[in-house]
Each structure stands twice: as structure tokens, then as C-alpha cells.
Amino acid sequence: MEVDSVFFTDRSGRGSSNPLLDQLPSYQSLLYRRKSSIAGTKRRNSSRGRLGSSGSGKWGVSTVSRQEEKQKGQTEQKPIQELAKPMAEKRRHNTQRMAEARELSSWSQLRQRTRRNLRRLREDGQEWLSSMKLWRGDIHLIEGMFGTGILSYFSFLRFLVMLNLIIFLLMFSFVMLPIIIAPHASGNITYNLNDGGACTNYPSSARRGLVIFHEHITDLLSGGGFLERTYLFYGYYKVDKIHFPNITYNLPLAYLLVTVAYLFLSLIWIVKRSATGFKRSLVQDEDRFQSFCNKIFAGWDFCITNENAAKLKRSSLLYELRTDLEEERIKQKIADRTRKEKCRIYLIRIILNLFVIGVLAGCFYSIYIATIFSQEAQVDKIKENFIVDLIYEYLPSIVITLANFITPLLFSVIINYEDYSPAFEIRFTLMRCVFMRLTSIGVLLFTLWSQITTCDDGPCTCGYNELLYSCWETRVGQEMYKLTIFDFIIIVAVTIFVEFPRKLIVKHCDCGLAKWWGQQEFAIPQNVLEIVYGQTICWIGTFYSPMLPAICTMKYFFIFYIKKVSLVNNCRPATRPFRASSSNFFFLAVLLIGLALACLPVSVSVAHLAMFYMIALAGAHKRVIKQLREQLATEGRDKHFLIQKLCQAQMSLPIKSPVSKSQPRSSRSGSGRSPSYHTSFSNNFDEGVFLAHPHPDSSTHV
Amino acid sequence: MGNLINHVMSLLTPHWWTCVMSRWCSVVCRRLHGRYRELAPHLVPLDYSNNPDIRVPLTLIVTMPELKENPFRDRIVETFSEDGQGNLTFNDFVDMFSALCETSPRELKTIYAFKIYDFNRDNFICKEDLQRTLNKLTKGELTPEEVTLVCDKAIEEADLDGDTKLSFADFENMISKAPDFLR
Numbered sequence: 001m002e003v004d005s006v007f008f009t010d011r012s013g014r015g016s017s018n019p020l021l022d023q024l025p026s027y028q029s030l031l032y033r034r035k036s037s038i039a040g041t042k043r044r045n046s047s048r049g050r051l052g053s054s055g056s057g058k059w060g061v062s063t064v065s066r067q068e069e070k071q072k073g074q075t076e077q078k079p080i081q082e083l084a085k086p087m088a089e090k091r092r093h094n095t096q097r098m099a100e101a102r103e104l105s106s107w108s109q110l111r112q113r114t115r116r117n118l119r120r121l122r123e124d125g126q127e128w129l130s131s132m133k134l135w136r137g138d139i140h141l142i143e144g145m146f147g148t149g150i151l152s153y154f155s156f157l158r159f160l161v162m163l164n165l166i167i168f169l170l171m172f173s174f175v176m177l178p179i180i181i182a183p184h185a186s187g188n189i190t191y192n193l194n195d196g197g198a199c200t201n202y203p204s205s206a207r208r209g210l211v212i213f214h215e216h217i218t219d220l221l222s223g224g225g226f227l228e229r230t231y232l233f234y235g236y237y238k239v240d241k242i243h244f245p246n247i248t249y250n251l252p253l254a255y256l257l258v259t260v261a262y263l264f265l266s267l268i269w270i271v272k273r274s275a276t277g278f279k280r281s282l283v284q285d286e287d288r289f290q291s292f293c294n295k296i297f298a299g300w301d302f303c304i305t306n307e308n309a310a311k312l313k314r315s316s317l318l319y320e321l322r323t324d325l326e327e328e329r330i331k332q333k334i335a336d337r338t339r340k341e342k343c344r345i346y347l348i349r350i351i352l353n354l355f356v357i358g359v360l361a362g363c364f365y366s367i368y369i370a371t372i373f374s375q376e377a378q379v380d381k382i383k384e385n386f387i388v389d390l391i392y393e394y395l396p397s398i399v400i401t402l403a404n405f406i407t408p409l410l411f412s413v414i415i416n417y418e419d420y421s422p423a424f425e426i427r428f429t430l431m432r433c434v435f436m437r438l439t440s441i442g443v444l445l446f447t448l449w450s451q452i453t454t455c456d457d458g459p460c461t462c463g464y465n466e467l468l469y470s471c472w473e474t475r476v477g478q479e480m481y482k483l484t485i486f487d488f489i490i491i492v493a494v495t496i497f498v499e500f501p502r503k504l505i506v507k508h509c510d511c512g513l514a515k516w517w518g519q520q521e522f523a524i525p526q527n528v529l530e531i532v533y534g535q536t537i538c539w540i541g542t543f544y545s546p547m548l549p550a551i552c553t554m555k556y557f558f559i560f561y562i563k564k565v566s567l568v569n570n571c572r573p574a575t576r577p578f579r580a581s582s583s584n585f586f587f588l589a590v591l592l593i594g595l596a597l598a599c600l601p602v603s604v605s606v607a608h609l610a611m612f613y614m615i616a617l618a619g620a621h622k623r624v625i626k627q628l629r630e631q632l633a634t635e636g637r638d639k640h641f642l643i644q645k646l647c648q649a650q651m652s653l654p655i656k657s658p659v660s661k662s663q664p665r666s667s668r669s670g671s672g673r674s675p676s677y678h679t680s681f682s683n684n685f686d687e688g689v690f691l692a693h694p695h696p697d698s699s700t701h702v
Numbered sequence: 703m704g705n706l707i708n709h710v711m712s713l714l715t716p717h718w719w720t721c722v723m724s725r726w727c728s729v730v731c732r733r734l735h736g737r738y739r740e741l742a743p744h745l746v747p748l749d750y751s752n753n754p755d756i757r758v759p760l761t762l763i764v765t766m767p768e769l770k771e772n773p774f775r776d777r778i779v780e781t782f783s784e785d786g787q788g789n790l791t792f793n794d795f796v797d798m799f800s801a802l803c804e805t806s807p808r809e810l811k812t813i814y815a816f817k818i819y820d821f822n823r824d825n826f827i828c829k830e831d832l833q834r835t836l837n838k839l840t841k842g843e844l845t846p847e848e849v850t851l852v853c854d855k856a857i858e859e860a861d862l863d864g865d866t867k868l869s870f871a872d873f874e875n876m877i878s879k880a881p882d883f884l885r
Contacts, residue, residue, distance in 0.1 A: 293856045297835075297877065321848075
């Protein structure tokens, strides 16, 4: 209390409390100390009386009571559960609150009660919502066994399942549902007329006659044959408009708008999810600021209940602390480097970076060649062998997967020679892998595009090669479909044929190879890149294949269970821990890059379509003008014809009276309006009445 | 804090507080009471309606699966005990789980975390407290120089008022920026 009085004599003179000064850490800590010292005393007779009598009387009661009021005000708003007091205190506080509540007027009681009930309702709602989350129990189990780093991977997977489901529901309800319900809701469907000539011709590629069953399997795996003309691909949607009783539904417009909508929705959802992570990363330089404190005070995972997991957590914490100390040492070393050493290191780095670029270029070139070979093999339609055909179809996917398997190993070897700090090494390798993964998709799309838009003889008439690719959108959709299927097959195959045997070998075999290979570790970055790659393909492919999100939802659903089983049975936690807070932000950042990449081909296609539409529109416009001109000319001729007939009719009537003599003159001047009138009148009337030459006035009217 | 307790604590909505204030027969109470009782069945009676003054000693409480692997289990139990020795009444037991629950707010956890890490209970985390924390975390696998180095760095990072020890305000400030806190 002595300390308190020392502080308080400084502030007793102050009248009203300053909100800014109240936020000072020293004042807050003072308040805390007062609260804890009050709670620690054994004198617990009456709450209000106690607060008043804890002072030693050195300061005025008014100051104390004002601070009490503020304290009470601060604690009053909090629900009792959140107060840092022992149980008995809380109970006393509650009875005190209830007594106070009874003293208030009925209106404020009602207000308090409604506020409390609303808060409870909101909390209940949030709890119910969180209990409805998919895989809650499974994720809890994983968290308990492996910690929060791996938890974030599975939570990310769950997020992608939900995202794909929503995208599919959007596509389904706005594109497929109207087509399906049109016959039942008395809707009249009008189709696209094939009026673009050769450009809109889409011959059926369905197999006819006796079909061997393995051809069905080929079709299923490659999206061709019987699958091509289904809801699965773009080419099936030939509907132009659906006329319901009250409204007309423009399907092509809906298709376009849904595409924009799902890309936009993905963007918003990802940004919202990454907002908290980004805020934290922005506030602190994740690398060095407070990393020691963070590890000591917040490093232990309180969720761990398994003894082995606890041991591992301890060793990982140890490893982290040692790494940090090592980093400090290396920083010192870097600062002490001489000029000669710096030059040498920069030279090495340049050479190695050139090597990396060379490797990347080689991979991209091989993807390019593979895609061209695959496209030509499909177009040639020379069927050699069931297996060989499939290999040709899947050649781009195989090459991409191989490249994405080899390059990370290469990068992790190269980075050792570049002499960076350990944290930077990890990040740089990861960046290179991300670049490799996403650019390989880009190269594939670029190759496809170049194949589609090159015609044998000069520029293409329809903008693309309509002989080989009667519907290029379907072909792109098929490629994306193949990539998705192959990705899934590879994940399953690697789990079954690599991870399980590895565990068996390491467990039962005692040879040097087994010891060197070691037990499987769940490598979070590589796994995350895998699913981001799959999701990018889904985003690109949804425009060309509307049912692809549904396929991806199911694919991620199964991947969850496969990875979980593999994790629980085969893996030990990573010795190099991947912290949860930073990982969330990393995953979502990479996903955003994938989304940006996905927007590119879709926007190119949409722009191409829009251009096509506008050209067609302009052509139609020209046609309309021409038609109008012709119509005007025809009408003019009609008028001319009618007037001639009228004159002839008038001519046949006899004219005798002198009044009529003056009449022609006036009518002559009046008839100056049209030369044809004038000449016909002057020719057909009496010679004596008219002058030999036409009237000068009337001639000006000519 | 593990599956079991989360399952139990998921029922600990704010409604429950008014419930337990007035009567003892709610389902959650019974479940927590069950867990409390199975620690020391000979000590804890079945009927709690007349508020008997029973305390379960520290040695039995730290055998709970949720606390068994926690390096700070002794400190946690001591912090929540009324007598400061780690003997928990049922009230303290409920208190402990309520504070460590998933849904409990960050401020509450910060306050209790400070108390847990403050070994000598002087309301400051001084260098010795830090060293003891670190040793409990790593089970003495770091060399003494490494321990000193890490503690120096930690104090350097978090100490704002320059008294070479962490007051609650320093601790709170540091924790608010620590992204991994809350578990």
C-alpha cells in the first residue's frame, strides 16, 4: 500500500481522469496491482466496505471512490466468467450484481437483461456454428498429436473444400439448373443457330458401333468420347435463351456473370481469411522482433496430451532456440565479412542463380514439347495401344509432376552453397518452388493457346484453328480435367506406394539405408503447394468445365482422409517447426498468387469472346444500315411510281372551262415543287393556254 | 487442453454461471465433479450440496491427462489454488478449467499466464523467473551460457520501463504481439 500512496499523492490533485493518461502502462499495472492485492487479502467481509476501507486514509475519499467507480464500471460490463478472480469472489460479485440490478428501475433492468440475452444469443450462435464445422473432431485429434503447424494445413484443406462447394453451387444454380428445370417449368428453350458458318460447327465425337470397354475407361480418364458432350464441358451449353412464362433467361450472360462472380467471391473470402494474419505480420517483423519472448512464453502448445508429442515439442522448441542463437551468430559473421569474401559470395550466387534459371527454362521447354506432342497425338487419332494412348494423353501432366518433384530437391541442394541465413534459405527455396509450380501451368496454357491459334495456311479465319479444334474451349476444359485427375491419382499413389512402404522398411529393417532415409516427416510447404496447384487448375478449369468444382470438392474431401491416415500412421512431426501464425498467411498468399494466375486465361477467353461478339455485332450493324438504305431507295421508287399513275389518271379527265386556263398557271407555279409534275402537266395540256417555254419562276423550282 | 476437457468445456456457456450459482445439479457440474472425484475418490464426496471444504492435493491433480505433459503443471495448479500450495477445492478446479478453456478471452489468459510464470510471486518476471521458465521448457538441455543469453535477449525485447524485469504491463504488451499465444 505504501507504493500506492506514493503514486496516489501525485494524482490526488487531478479532478477528472484523462482517458489518454489512463491508458499508460504504468497506470494500468497499478490498477492491476491494486486489484490483485485486494483479492489476495483474507479480509472478505463485504465487498463495498472493503474497497472503501483498504485505503490508509492518507488521500481523500472522493478520489478513491472515483477510482472505484471507474473500476466497477470497467468490471461491470464484463461477464462474470471473464473476471480474473477466484470462484468465491465471482459468486459474491454475482450476488452483488443481482442485488444492484434489483435496485435499478424496471426500464434499465429490462435493458440490461436484453443486452445480456443478446450477448448470450450471439455467443450461442457462434458456438453452434463452430460445432457445425466439418471435421472438427478429426482436426482436434491432429492438433493434439502434431501441434498447430500441421493443424493449419488441414484447416486450409477444409477451407478449400468449402470454397469449391460454394463455387459449384453457384455454377449449378445459375447455369445448369435453368436448363434442367426448363421442361418442367414450362420454359421454352431457344438454341444457338449455327449461323457462323464453319466457325460454329461442332461435330459429335461420340464413339459409334461396338465400343471396347477399355475405351470407356480412356474416355473417363481423358474427358473425351462419351464424356465430351455432357454437362461436364463448355461445348454442351448451346442454349441461347430460356423463355419462362414471366421472364426470359439469357444463359450465355448468366454463364459469364457467374464466372466473374466466383472469381470475385474467392478473392473476397481469401482476403478476409488472411486479414488477421496479415495484420500481425505487418505489425511485427516476423523474423527478429520479440521472437525470443514469443518462444518462451507462447511456445508451448497447451493442447498436447501425448507423451511423445510433448517430447517432440520440447525438442522442437530447443531446436528453435538454438537456431535463433545461431542466427544471431551468423548475423555477426556477415557483418564481419571482408570485401574479398563478399565478392566471392556474390559471384557464386550469380552463377547458381543462372543455373537455376537454366533448369527452369529446361523444364518449361520440356513441358512445351510434351504438350505439343500430346496434342498432335490426340489429333492424329492413330490408336496404338490402350496404355500408350493414355500416356500420350497424360504426357503434359506427367512432365509437370516430374518437374515439380525434381526441382525442389535441386533447389534445396543449391541453396546450401549460396550462404544465406537459415530463415532466408527456407523462404527463398519456397519462393522458387512456388514460381516453378504456378509457371508450369502458365506454360501449359500458353502452349495450348499457341496450338489452338495456329492454322496451317496463314491467319485463321475464325480466330482459331477450327479444323483441328472444333470447340477449343472444350479442349482446354479436357486438359484441366486431365490435370485434376492425374494430380489426385499421384497423391494417392505416392501415399500408398511410397509412404507406407517407407514406414514398413524403417520400422522392420535395420540397414543403413533405412536409418539414413528415416521416418517420414510431414513437409508442410510441399503439401500446401500441391493443393494450391490443384486449386489454381480448378479456378482456370471452371470456366471451361462447369462441373470441375464438384470434382475438386470430392478430390479434396478424399485427400483429407488420405493425408490424415498417412500422417497418423507414417509420419513424425517435423523437426523444423513451421509456426502456425506465419503459415496461415503464407498459405493464403500463395493461394492469392494462384488466383491471380487463374484470372489471366479466363479473362483472355472472355475478352476473345467479347471481341468476337462485338465484331459480329458491328457486322450486323453494317448489314442493318445497308438494309435501311435499300428500303429507303425502294420507297422512293414506290412514290415515283404512284405519282406517275396519279398523273396518268388526271390526264384522262377532260378540261373545258376558262377557269381552268388560269388554273394551270397557278397549278404550274404550285407544281414547281416537283419537276415531274411540271413536265407532265405542261406536256399534256392545251397548246394555246401554255407558253412555248416553261415559266421562269417554275424553272427555278426545278 | 485436450479433447476431453474441450468436450466438457464446450458446454460451459455463460448460462451455466447463473445455473451453478443457484443450484448444483446441472449436467456440466456433474461431469466436472466426476473428473474431480476420480482424482481422489476416497476424499471427494458424491454430494456437494452442503459445500464441504475438501481439497485435492497437487500430486493427484497433476496426474490428469491434460496436465501430465505440461511443463508448467505445478505452477498452473499453484496459481489457481486458494492456499497457494496447489491444493485445489472444487471451486478452484472449475476456475482453472474455465480460465484455460478454448473460449476464454485473451485478457484473462494473459493475467493467469503472468501469474504462472511469476515463480517467486513478486508480481514481476525477473531474470531468475525467466531462467526457471526456460529450464522447465527445455528440461535443462541448453547450456547455462545459452540460457543466460536467451534470457538476456528476452528481457531486452520485452522490458519497456528499463528495470531489467518484466512487469505485468510489459508482459501484456509483449503477449499482445505474440501470435502464438492463446493455446
